[in-house]
Amino acid sequence: MSDTPVAEMSFEEAMAALEGVVGQLERGDVPLDQSISLYERGAELKKHCETKLREAEEKVAKITLGPDGAPQGTEAL
Amino acid sequence: MVLGFVDLRSMVRGKTKQVWRDMSDLFEDPTPEKQTSGNAPEFSVSEIAGAVKKTIEGAFGRVRVRGEVGRVTLARSGHMYFDIKDDRALINAVSWKGQVSKLAVMPEEGMEVIATGKLTTFGSQSKYQLTVDAVEIAGEGALMALLEKRKKALAAEGLFAPERKQPIPFLPEIIGVVTSPTGAVIRDILHRLSDRFPRKVLVWPVAVQGDACAPQVAAAIEGFNAMTPGGALPRPDLLIIARGGGSVEDLWGFNEEVVARAAAASDIPLISAVGHETDTTLIDFVSDLRAPTPTAAAEHAVPVRAELLAWTSEQEARLTRALTQGLSRRGERLRDISRGLSDPQNFVNTAQQRLDRWSSQLDLALRTEVSRKRARFQEHAGAIRVASLQGGITQRRADLEKLAERLASAPGRYASRKKEDFSKQSNRLRSEIVVRHVREASRSAEGLFQRLSDRATRQQQDRLQKLEALDRLRQTLGYKATLARGYAVVRGDGDLVTSKATAEQAAALEIEFADGVLVTGQAGAPTAQPAGRKPKIIRGGGEEDGGQGSLF
Numbered sequence: 001m002s003d004t005p006v007a008e009m010s011f012e013e014a015m016a017a018l019e020g021v022v023g024q025l026e027r028g029d030v031p032l033d034q035s036i037s038l039y040e041r042g043a044e045l046k047k048h049c050e051t052k053l054r055e056a057e058e059k060v061a062k063i064t065l066g067p068d069g070a071p072q073g074t075e076a077l
Numbered sequence: 078m079v080l081g082f083v084d085l086r087s088m089v090r091g092k093t094k095q096v097w098r099d100m101s102d103l104f105e106d107p108t109p110e111k112q113t114s115g116n117a118p119e120f121s122v123s124e125i126a127g128a129v130k131k132t133i134e135g136a137f138g139r140v141r142v143r144g145e146v147g148r149v150t151l152a153r154s155g156h157m158y159f160d161i162k163d164d165r166a167l168i169n170a171v172s173w174k175g176q177v178s179k180l181a182v183m184p185e186e187g188m189e190v191i192a193t194g195k196l197t198t199f200g201s202q203s204k205y206q207l208t209v210d211a212v213e214i215a216g217e218g219a220l221m222a223l224l225e226k227r228k229k230a231l232a233a234e235g236l237f238a239p240e241r242k243q244p245i246p247f248l249p250e251i252i253g254v255v256t257s258p259t260g261a262v263i264r265d266i267l268h269r270l271s272d273r274f275p276r277k278v279l280v281w282p283v284a285v286q287g288d289a290c291a292p293q294v295a296a297a298i299e300g301f302n303a304m305t306p307g308g309a310l311p312r313p314d315l316l317i318i319a320r321g322g323g324s325v326e327d328l329w330g331f332n333e334e335v336v337a338r339a340a341a342a343s344d345i346p347l348i349s350a351v352g353h354e355t356d357t358t359l360i361d362f363v364s365d366l367r368a369p370t371p372t373a374a375a376e377h378a379v380p381v382r383a384e385l386l387a388w389t390s391e392q393e394a395r396l397t398r399a400l401t402q403g404l405s406r407r408g409e410r411l412r413d414i415s416r417g418l419s420d421p422q423n424f425v426n427t428a429q430q431r432l433d434r435w436s437s438q439l440d441l442a443l444r445t446e447v448s449r450k451r452a453r454f455q456e457h458a459g460a461i462r463v464a465s466l467q468g469g470i471t472q473r474r475a476d477l478e479k480l481a482e483r484l485a486s487a488p489g490r491y492a493s494r495k496k497e498d499f500s501k502q503s504n505r506l507r508s509e510i511v512v513r514h515v516r517e518a519s520r521s522a523e524g525l526f527q528r529l530s531d532r533a534t535r536q537q538q539d540r541l542q543k544l545e546a547l548d549r550l551r552q553t554l555g556y557k558a559t560l561a562r563g564y565a566v567v568r569g570d571g572d573l574v575t576s577k578a579t580a581e582q583a584a585a586l587e588i589e590f591a592d593g594v595l596v597t598g599q600a601g602a603p604t605a606q607p608a609g610r611k612p613k614i615i616r617g618g619g620e621e622d623g624g625q626g627s628l629f
Contacts, residue, residue: 061278
């Protein structure tokens with residue numbers, strides 16, 4: 001069980017961790033105390049994944065280029 | 078293309094006809110006066126060259142000429158001279174320094190090209206030539222050959238190696254799209270992205286065909302890479318380079334080396350989606366992933382959010398189920414195991430029963446014991462009478478008083494008796510008597526000691542005298558003293574010789590005088606050797622042996 005704080009995980013990391021936790025718990029060979037802390041971690045990971053999924057927003061911008069071809073800013077597409 | 082070529086030829090043919098007509102106008106007028114050729118106007122060489130130049134330039138203007146490139150010379154001045162030929166004719170072509178740098182395709186010998194430029198003359202050498210300002214590859218076959226050549230060169234550099242490919246991020250935060258800002262491609266991409274997983278998208282507008290395409294696309298890839306993550310213009314974590322379908326020529330910008338090199342150098346993972354599924358451009362070989370279409374690129378770029386949400390919920394359900402099952406399984410097992418345990422009350426009950434039994438017996442036993450003790454007590458108590466006890470006490474008290482009286486007088490009596498004894502004895506004790514005794518004893522001791530020492534001295538002197546006398550006697554009695562008076566001792570063969578007969582028999586004779594031994598006859602006879610017997614001989618050689626010898 002990794003010790004990386006859940007809040008710092010990328011979506012992909014959290015996903016992999018959640019998968020691991022579920023698998024471990026489903027195998028059922030975890031001591032009772034540990035299975036409860038595993039469950040709590042799983043719930044936290046799930047929440048983190050869900051937050052990452054829900055906060056997705058669409059934002060499209062076009063880069064405006066200066067006369068030298070370097071990007072200057074953005075404008076709506 | 079072939080049509081175009083035919084068109085050009087017919088056009089050229091048309092124009093030529095017209096030129097021809099113009100020329101006929103110029104020269105046909107004096108035809109009636111053919112005989113009077115002497116009157117024909119004269120042109121200088123320069124005039125006719127100038128006229129030809131003017132005519133040719135005016136008649137053709139800008140033309141497109143298709144042919145195979147012949148010998149190519151890049152002069153030190155920066156101008157480029159080359160030939161364009163087909164199976165029957167050859168035309169000189171020149172690109173001035175300023176034009177060379179703008180050429181999209183550098184002519185190479187053997188390349189099938191369409192050169193665009195002005196037809197003009199070079200009067201000083203009676204030549205006509207084409208001033209070329211644009212060169213295109215003519216025909217797909219030629220383009221493909223060129224593409225193959227580039228592919229081989231880049232592959233040899235290892236730019237296509239699979240180990241160079243970077244993984245495409247699972248869920249990029251920002252996606253950079255390099256494409257035309259207008260048209261179906263960007264719409265398709267944005268549409269598919271928002272369907273699957275809305276993300277931040279930065280579009281870098283570029284020309285997707287024509288000469289500007291390649292440098293702009295390369296600059297866009299480099300520009301995205303130069304951005305800082307999280308900056309005002311945040312650096313994307315995935316790039317999509319996209320273009321819709323088109324002819325090989327339309328897509329040609331994506332076959333240019335600058336584009337391929339920029340894509341290969343990109344640190345940001347890059348998906349290429351140029352043209353239709355069947356079109357393969359150079360950038361597809363260096364990109365980290367080749368998508369068959371722009372829509373497919375969007376599909377590769379992001380996962381489907383709805384699916385992920387479903388997945389997340391499913392994980393949660395599995396998590397809860399697994400925990401609940403774990404708990405209920407354990408609970409069941411606990412019940413199973415605890416069935417095996419007998420009721421603890423049973424243990425207690427047995428013990429309780431024993432306790433009850435013993436405690437009831439305890440009461441009874443105590444009562445029995447008390448009554449038994451009481452019986453014994455009464456047995457003995459019966460023998461005791463108060464009166465007899467009191468009688469005993471009175472008798473003992475009288476005895477005690479008597480003894481006490483005696484005890485009080487006893488110490489006084491004993492002390493006075495002892496005092497009497499002591500004064501009697503002390504009267505008899507006198508110090509003068511003791512002193513006298515001591516003095517007498519010491520006097521007699523001195524006398525005895527004097528006598529003892531005198532006696533010892535006398536005895537020692539007597540013994541010394543006796544010893545000296547005896548020594549004198551010993552000297553007179555020894556044979557050595559006799560030797561000094563003129564006698565000698567004769568030894569033969571080690572034995573004492575006392576007769577002439579023995580002396581005659583002896584091999585050698587030793588004669589001992591007072592001052593030494595003389596050896597006669599055979600000196601060192603072996604028989605004279607035994608040393609062990611020598612003291613005996615000497616002793617035996619004495620005149621008086623026997624009793625006197627024993628004195629020594």
